[in-house]
Amino acid sequence: MKSFLCGGIWAGPGSCVLPPSRISISGERITDISPSADVHSHLFVIPAFVDAHCHYFWSGLERLCLNLTGAVSAGDLLDLVSSMIDSEGTGRILRGFGFDCSYWNNPLLPSLKELDRVTGNRPVFLRRVCCHKALVNSAMLDILPLKSPGVDYSTGIIREGIIFDFESLFPPEPHILDQACAIATELAYSSGVTSLCTFEPLVTVEALLKNIPTIRMSICLFGRDAGFLGETPHNLEEIVPFIDGLKFFLDGSLGASTAAVSGSYADGTVAEPIMSDEQVLRSLEFADSLNLKPVYHAIGGRALAQIDRVSNDYLKKYDGRNPETIRIEHAEELIADWPGRWDTSMHSFVMQPNFVNRWQISGGLYEGKLGKDRALTLNPFSLVKDAGFSLGFGSDGMPFGPLKGLGGATDHPVDKFGIDIAQALNAYTIEAAAICGFHDLTGNLKAGRVADMTILSTNPFHTPWDEIEVVATISRGETVYGLESLLEEI
Numbered sequence: 340m341k342s343f344l345c346g347g348i349w350a351g352p353g354s355c356v357l358p359p360s361r362i363s364i365s366g367e368r369i370t371d372i373s374p375s376a377d378v379h380s381h382l383f384v385i386p387a388f389v390d391a392h393c394h395y396f397w398s399g400l401e402r403l404c405l406n407l408t409g410a411v412s413a414g415d416l417l418d419l420v421s422s423m424i425d426s427e428g429t430g431r432i433l434r435g436f437g438f439d440c441s442y443w444n445n446p447l448l449p450s451l452k453e454l455d456r457v458t459g460n461r462p463v464f465l466r467r468v469c470c471h472k473a474l475v476n477s478a479m480l481d482i483l484p485l486k487s488p489g490v491d492y493s494t495g496i497i498r499e500g501i502i503f504d505f506e507s508l509f510p511p512e513p514h515i516l517d518q519a520c521a522i523a524t525e526l527a528y529s530s531g532v533t534s535l536c537t538f539e540p541l542v543t544v545e546a547l548l549k550n551i552p553t554i555r556m557s558i559c560l561f562g563r564d565a566g567f568l569g570e571t572p573h574n575l576e577e578i579v580p581f582i583d584g585l586k587f588f589l590d591g592s593l594g595a596s597t598a599a600v601s602g603s604y605a606d607g608t609v610a611e612p613i614m615s616d617e618q619v620l621r622s623l624e625f626a627d628s629l630n631l632k633p634v635y636h637a638i639g640g641r642a643l644a645q646i647d648r649v650s651n652d653y654l655k656k657y658d659g660r661n662p663e664t665i666r667i668e669h670a671e672e673l674i675a676d677w678p679g680r681w682d683t684s685m686h687s688f689v690m691q692p693n694f695v696n697r698w699q700i701s702g703g704l705y706e707g708k709l710g711k712d713r714a715l716t717l718n719p720f721s722l723v724k725d726a727g728f729s730l731g732f733g734s735d736g737m738p739f740g741p742l743k744g745l746g747g748a749t750d751h752p753v754d755k756f757g758i759d760i761a762q763a764l765n766a767y768t769i770e771a772a773a774i775c776g777f778h779d780l781t782g783n784l785k786a787g788r789v790a791d792m793t794i795l796s797t798n799p800f801h802t803p804w805d806e807i808e809v810v811a812t813i814s815r816g817e818t819v820y821g822l823e824s825l826l827e828e829i
Contacts, residue, residue: 351783392733399519601640640675695747
């Protein structure tokens with residue numbers, strides 16, 4: 340039996356903040372939560388965070404390979420690439436992650452000639468933070484399949500297309516995948532996350548199944564890698580029992596100007612949905628045939644209207660059946676198709692509050708892409724909650740870590756679209772667990788419940804998010820991050 344003292348607890352939705360208490364644990368479960376007098380602790384306990392939308396391997400690779408998040412100009416980007424061009428730690432291809440030119444004073448990327456000058460003959464693949472845009476050099480262009488979709492061979496810029504086939508075409512070396520897995524697990528635990536839903540291509544799903552990490556995980560395979568509208572992989576039957584969903588892209592990203600927004604972008608660009616209505620219907624049928632949850636990336640209003648329309652037609656076609664709930668990811672321009680025909684029994688939403696903090700600020704990416712008025716209406720979390728839909732939060736790795744995003748939910752630039760602290764915590768804990776299928780984590784903290792808890796440095800109901808830290812993370816009754824001395828034997 341182990342126990343620890345804390346200064347307060349948020350046990351879950353519908354619960355008041357509990358006073359200073361002693362939490363006792365036996366094995367993997369909580370055995371008792373009792374008020375305790377004379378506790379002088381600022382530690383605050385919540386159910387462990389659940390990241391309902393991330394890219395587990397990419398998060399590890401970002402830290403193992405070339406980190407481009409610090410670049411503030413094309414020159415900076417080239418300097419970072421040049422400093423790593425002789426490194427062997429990233430394998431044959433130099434992979435870079437995380438550049439965000441929306442922050443640069445001059446958003447122009449380096450020219451192909453400039454990139455070639457610092458990279459020579461080593462293939463280089465540099466992925467924008469949203470993963471919907473990339474930059475490659477001539478050596479990389481030379482080994483890409485001929486006429487690869489989305490590639491501008493004159494500039495080395497890729498939008499959509501082959502970006503999502505890259506890991507399948509050029510798998511990272513096994514030892515790099517192993518290191519990325521270990522780094523990603525450490526990152527999750529240090530962020531207070533004990534469970535996550537990850538979206539992966541086939542090659543990394545196979546790697547995960549060969550070396551299953553300790554962290555609790557739900558896996559969604561990209562639909563294209565499962566053979567949708569293409570060749571079915573020979574080992575799909577072996578993979579299916581270990582995955583929970585299939586992800587389909589209905590549009591791209593705002594940063595790459597490929598999200599199918601309502602109307603046009605501020606510069607007049609119009610982005611079409613990636614799939615036709617018929618293809619969307621076939622994707623629903625395809626997921627159903629494999630007994631997997633259909634998951635749709637839909638950012639822009641036109642993409643959201645499409646899945647709303649087609650999924651309702653699908654439900655009518657299969658009248659009398661109970662298909663899997665359809666997960667909608669991102670839903671940034673949801674207001675353009677609200678209330679639509681969305682159905683609380685049929686649709687759930689997973690949104691990213693960190694996008695508010697990062698891009699929905701004055702003069703930020705959203706404003707530059709859509710104009711100020713339209714930018715303010717994005718990420719309307721309250722619409723989803725007030726209408727009774729399941730709402731979970733995920734980071735999408737931009738950046739990873741719930742504490743880096745929760746302020747975007749509670750301090751939305753438009754008050755009516757924000758939600759309160761308890762609702763935000765619920766979306767990143769218990770509700771996220773329910774959406775992801777972690778049924779042992781869907782109850783409030785109490786005796787008998789699995790002991791997955793995040794220990795915060797102080798009470799978030801009284802302290803701004805940016806002043807709070809994760810002090811420790813407990814998974815299945817064991818301290819997996821932070822204060823090893825937290826749990827005392829009794």
